Amino acid sequence: MHVPLLLHHFLDRAVSLYGDKTAVINDNRSYTYAQLNERVNQLSYGLRDIGVVKGDRVAYLAPNTVEMLEGFYGVFQLGAVMVPLNIRLRPDDYLFILNHSESKVLMVDQELYHLITPIKDQLTTIEKIIVHYKDEDCDEIDYEKWLSKYSATSFAREDIDENDVCSLLYTSGTTGNPKGVMLTHRNNYLHAMSCMHHLRVSDKDIYLHILPMFHVNGWGSPFYYTGNGATHICLRKATPELIFKAIEDYNVSVMHMAPTVLNGLLQYYEQNIPALNQAIRVVIAGSAPPPAFVTRVERELGWEFIQVYGMTESSPLSTISTVRSHLTHLPLKEQYRMKAKAGFPMIGCDVRVVDENGDDISKDGKSIGEVVTRSHGVMLGYWKNEEATMQTIRNGYLHTGDMATVDVYGNIDIVDRKKDxxxxxxxxxxxxxxxxxxxxxxxxxxxxxxxxxxxxxxxxxxxxxxxxxxxxxxxxxxxxxxxxxxxxxxxxxxxxxxxxxxxxxxxxxxxxxxxxxxxxxxxxxxxxxx
Structure with missing residues (x-):
């Protein structure tokens, strides 16, 4: 019998195998996987009680908190769709996204509520606004008080297909309005399976949330770290000082971040030289870092540097830059240069670099072409935007708009965005x-x-x-x-x-x-x- 690939199975596995283990630490609060699951059930009951049904959109405007983490699973049990919002947008951006997505409920952190106030009266489909960490002078629903009213017992889930949309992620709009990327349970599930292999995720991991969970689901971290029984450390603000403190306090083993954040950590380390004793993997995505970054991270900090590449439309990761075993004889300088590239395709990803005729470019490290990919992670399409979908997915491949070279070993190196x-x-x-x-x-x-x-x-x-x-x-x-x-x-x-x-x-x-x-x-x- 076919078992559908549904994301809440990752939490089920964690509860079954790691129920008494610490699942998440958020400031001074700590929950085991069994306790996290109870909160998730309460959330599902609460959402059902206020009218959320299968297919409805539930938007989240929150930093990295336990409330954000439990949102994924609580929303999914109903067959509803998670709409994580970028916390650095303007009120007008939220107005467009909330109305365009036709979101029914908005969960918002108190410290971000002021971004919603100016547009509240213009929201056409939002029926309830529920506030995390609510102040006394805010007249919306208090999340914790609301949650406490509902049962923590097992929730009768909706009948969900693995090809149902589970998350709607809006890409930053540099040309016109942002586009809503529709990702399915299957997209995210198979992406998680590939990532947990390549990133060597295990139940020994202590994962520090630096990359925002709204950012392509924080690279799927709510799924593959949960499914493996790792411990989540939620960091509301990711300053270098707070990151190093969390590393020390919680014995963190893995972090995901952008190159600019890593640069900030290197500057902080130079000035403070904090004591670091544990093995740490740092996973970097975004613009390609200079090879000098890799050298400094591995030699000065003693962390393992892992560069990855992808985009929202592919769930997101498609390539990884680890040095394969048969290439470890190369000089260290060349290995560091290799680690700074986008790398080679992850399992389940067909990634090519093609010229304007759609032919593969030469593996000479000089010829430039566009990165195209097809995989189980490629989006269903853009929400209510068939034209943009057809422009992006052509001949079965997702066209990324990223320009790259390919070296003799098959490593892809992003040289720029087309427009850059x-x-x-x-x-x-x-x-x-x-x-x-x-x-x-x-x-x-x-x-x-x-x-x-x-x-x-x-x-x-x-x-x-x-x-x-x-x-x-x-x-x-x-x-x-x-x-x-x-x-x-x-x-x-x-x-x-x-x-x-x-x-x-x-x-x-x-x-x-x-x-x-x-x-x-x-x-x-x-x-x-x-």
């Missing part, structure tokens, strides 16, 4: 490659490179640089440094020094804002405004 490639004098320049060189400068804390117009060459690289505290640095020094390290046509021709770079909630640098700001400051608009 700099075309100077007919030559393609990877902004990521230029950024990697700038990070080697001892006075550079952060760097981002965009294309700016040039009368002779059409476009040239322009750098936005954040200086390290107490360091002096000039535009001329940066330009000379990049010319010494790169082919001259790749070197930056101008520099803007900034206090900080704009980032998404997951820590990814938002180049679209840098482009727009540059053009606005120069009194014009152009192809870089998107």
């Amino acid at each position: 490639i700099i075309i100077s004098g007919g030559e393609n320049i990877s902004s990521i490659e230029v950024e990697g060189v700038l990070y080697e400068h001892p006075a550079v804390l952060e760097a981002a490179v965009i294309a700016v117009p040039h009368e002779r060459w059409g476009e040239t690289p322009h750098a936005f640089v954040v200086k390290r505290p107490g360091k002096e640095l000039t535009e001329e020094e940066i330009i000379k440094f990049s010319r010494d390290k790169l082919a001259h046509f790749k070197a930056v021709t101008s520099v803007t020094f900034v206090e900080e770079l704009p980032k998404t909630a997951s820590g990814k640098i938002q180049k679209v804002h840098l482009r727009n700001d540059y053009w606005e400051s120069h009194g014009k608009t152009g192809r870089f405004v998107n």
